[in-house]
Amino acid sequence: xxxxxxxxxxxxxxxxxxxxxxxxxxxxxxxxxxxxxxxxxxxxxxxxxxxxxxxxxxxxxxxxxxxxxxxxxxxxxxxxxxxxxxxxxxxxxxxxxxxxxxxxxxxxxxxxxxxxxxxxxxxxxxxxxxxxxxxxxxxxxxxxxxxxxxxxxxxxxxxxxxxxxxxxxxxxxxxxxxxxxxxxxxxxxxxxxxxxxxxxxxxxxxxxxxxxxxxxxxxxxxxxxxxxxxxxxxxxxxxxxxxxxxxxxxxxxxxxxxxxxxxxxxxxxxxxxxxxxxxxxxxxxxxxxxxxxxxxxxxxxxxxxxxxxxxxxxxxxxxxxxxxxxxxxxxxxxxxxxxxxxxxxxxxxxxxxxxxxxxxxxxxxxxxxxxxxxxxxxxx
Numbered sequence: 481x482x483x484x485x486x487x488x489x490x491x492x493x494x495x496x497x498x499x500x501x502x503x504x505x506x507x508x509x510x511x512x513x514x515x516x517x518x519x520x521x522x523x524x525x526x527x528x529x530x531x532x533x534x535x536x537x538x539x540x541x542x543x544x545x546x547x548x549x550x551x552x553x554x555x556x557x558x559x560x561x562x563x564x565x566x567x568x569x570x571x572x573x574x575x576x577x578x579x580x581x582x583x584x585x586x587x588x589x590x591x592x593x594x595x596x597x598x599x600x601x602x603x604x605x606x607x608x609x610x611x612x613x614x615x616x617x618x619x620x621x622x623x624x625x626x627x628x629x630x631x632x633x634x635x636x637x638x639x640x641x642x643x644x645x646x647x648x649x650x651x652x653x654x655x656x657x658x659x660x661x662x663x664x665x666x667x668x669x670x671x672x673x674x675x676x677x678x679x680x681x682x683x684x685x686x687x688x689x690x691x692x693x694x695x696x697x698x699x700x701x702x703x704x705x706x707x708x709x710x711x712x713x714x715x716x717x718x719x720x721x722x723x724x725x726x727x728x729x730x731x732x733x734x735x736x737x738x739x740x741x742x743x744x745x746x747x748x749x750x751x752x753x754x755x756x757x758x759x760x761x762x763x764x765x766x767x768x769x770x771x772x773x774x775x776x777x778x779x780x781x782x783x784x785x786x787x788x789x790x791x792x793x794x795x796x797x798x799x800x801x802x803x804x805x806x807x808x809x810x811x812x813x814x815x816x817x818x819x820x821x822x823x824x825x826x827x828x829x830x831x832x833x834x835x836x837x838x839x840x841x842x843x844x845x846x847x848x849x850x851x852x853x854x855x856x857x858x859x860x
């Protein structure tokens with residue numbers, strides 16, 4: 481699914497044509513993984529909002545969903561139910577160390593699967609996909625809730641992990657080395673609160689906090705009600721770090737110095753506390769607001785919106801802000817950015833009429849509640 485389109489104008493014939501970018505024109509030439517998921521999510525949002533099922537039932541839309549799902553549910557060498565991705569395959573479209581199993585993609589994958597289950601026709605082809613989706617959702621929800629979740633207790637457990645464990649009885653499933661725990665995470669983790677870490681793969685955990693992945697986890701009910709509450713507790717406890725003077729940090733903390741050189745390849749745009757590397761993105765306000773409403777914490781969203789209103793219009797709607805607190809307009813931020821404006825409008829409208837939440841939120845599936853054996857997430 482293309483991440484963007486270019487409009488080409490022919491002055492001789494006086495017509496315009498759309499040129500889709502499937503990644504061949506993108507920075508680093510990476511095919512986008514998230515755009516297909518967003519398409520399914522938006523198709524469900526349209527259907528939910530209008531009550532019009534005719535669009536989703538068009539053969540083209542049904543085929544589009546099946547093509548995306550075929551790609552994602554195909555068999556491979558992977559032993560996990562999560563999706564293996566290249567760096568720069570999502571909103572963070574530059575090298576930022578998110579290769580592997582980034583939380584943003586896993587959360588969007590989960591939500592797209594749940595939306596597709598509601599949109600696919602119950603014909604022969606549709607039924608087969610619905611069955612495959614059901615199995616994957618069970619495995620994916622267990623895997624994410626068990627292995628990506630981090631709170632004070634889990635952090636302490638990892639700190640005390642033994643390594644080099646074999647067989648299904650192993651506690652340290654991914655052979656994470658306790659010495660690899662970054663120093664900042666011990667101070668960042670509040671007594672009450674938690675979040676889904678950025679990435680989990682063999683011998684590697686990315687402990688960075690990513691806004692989009694955690695908010696989508698709440699909206700899709702990938703996070704349990706207890707985990708959703710804990711994510712909001714974390715945002716409140718670490719307001720200065722995650723919100724500061726401009727909502728909201730795309731990720732926290734920034735990578736810098738030698739780590740920045742190795743991970744980003746000395747990317748001049750993703751310097752510390754800028755752009756994707758700890759920059760503050762106004763567009764993320766709508767996701768925060770939706771998550772706040774779903775968890776019954778609208779006052780957090782109201783506080784963030786009021787904070788944004790002191791600056792955004794006056795600063796001509798920048799794409800992103802720089803600095804540890806998000807105090808400065810981004811060094812390469814475009815002004816009058818459409819999605820900065822849209823994010824603000826959606827947040828305001830959602831807060832004024834919380835019934836809009838149903839467009840972008842799915843309640844917990846009771847069938848996914850029973851705990852499964854630990855080995856299930858490795859075999860589905």
